[in-house]
Amino acid sequence: AQSVTQLDSHVSVSEGTPVLLRCNYSSSYSPSLFWYVQHPNKGLQLLLKYTSAATLVKGINGFEAEFKKSETSFHLTKPSAHMSDAAEYFCVVSDPGDTGRRALTFGSGTRLQVQP
Amino acid sequence: DAGVIQSPRHEVTEMGQEVTLRCKPISGHNSLFWYRQTMMRGLELLIYFNNNVPIDDSGMPEDRFSAKMPNASFSTLKIQPSEPRDSAVYFCASSSTDRTSQETQYFGPGTRLLVL
Numbered sequence: 001a002q003s004v005t006q007l008d009s010h011v012s013v014s015e016g017t018p019v020l021l022r023c024n025y026s027s028s029y030s031p032s033l034f035w036y037v038q039h040p041n042k043g044l045q046l047l048l049k050y051t052s053a054a055t056l057v058k059g060i061n062g063f064e065a066e067f068k069k070s071e072t073s074f075h076l077t078k079p080s081a082h083m084s085d086a087a088e089y090f091c092v093v094s095d096p097g098d099t100g101r102r103a104l105t106f107g108s109g110t111r112l113q114v115q116p
Numbered sequence: 117d118a119g120v121i122q123s124p125r126h127e128v129t130e131m132g133q134e135v136t137l138r139c140k141p142i143s144g145h146n147s148l149f150w151y152r153q154t155m156m157r158g159l160e161l162l163i164y165f166n167n168n169v170p171i172d173d174s175g176m177p178e179d180r181f182s183a184k185m186p187n188a189s190f191s192t193l194k195i196q197p198s199e200p201r202d203s204a205v206y207f208c209a210s211s212s213t214d215r216t217s218q219e220t221q222y223f224g225p226g227t228r229l230l231v232l
Binding site: 034036041042043044045046049090104106108109 | 120149158159161207209220221222223224225226228
């Protein structure tokens with residue numbers, strides 16, 4: 001079985017300061033991990049993904065995430081927040097397990113606010 | 117590529133009416149997923165297809181919901197009869213299960229359904 005826990009439902013930062021969105025996962029097998037972003041009234045856009053290659057993954061818009069197996073974490077970071085980063089962020093795990101299912105399990109989401 | 121296309125973008129209907137949501141996946145993708153997003157339950161997988169065949173429909177809430185994929189470029193999600201608790205945003209996503217793209221899913225803009 002797989003699950004994802006996003007540790008913060010809301011994060012507020014000032015423009016120009018670093019962003020940290022925390023995510024922990026559990027998985028029986030070697031998972032693939034993703035971060036998706038959803039702007040208000042929009043669909044979900046892929047930010048980045050980890051698929052057992054490099055543990056530090058770079059995504060779009062200056063975001064990156066580090067896969068830490070020992071901590072079962074996949075936190076999302078950005079050095080300097082921009083107003084346009086305000087959105088909901090979802091940490092996602094895909095774990096085919098022994099059934100080969102390819103469905104995603106979504107975290108509950110973290111709403112990022114960026115203050116001017 | 118136009119991305120995943122969903123229609124309609126918004127639907128308002130009365131309780132008891134039939135609702136049909138439509139999805140056109142990205143050309144060449146062989147997996148298609150239907151998700152539902154609500155404030156209370158977040159993002160939930162309803163059903164997914166691989167090569168037009170339903171693989172896992174365990175997330176379909178009840179018999180009022182049905183989904184079809186008659187060909188590789190079209191899928192429908194039908195609710196009959198609809199109820200107010202079906203009000204949600206319904207997302208369609210598609211992916212290619214070849215080695216280069218792993219399980220990355222690309223989401224459509226969603227259909228916002230309101231059942232009165």
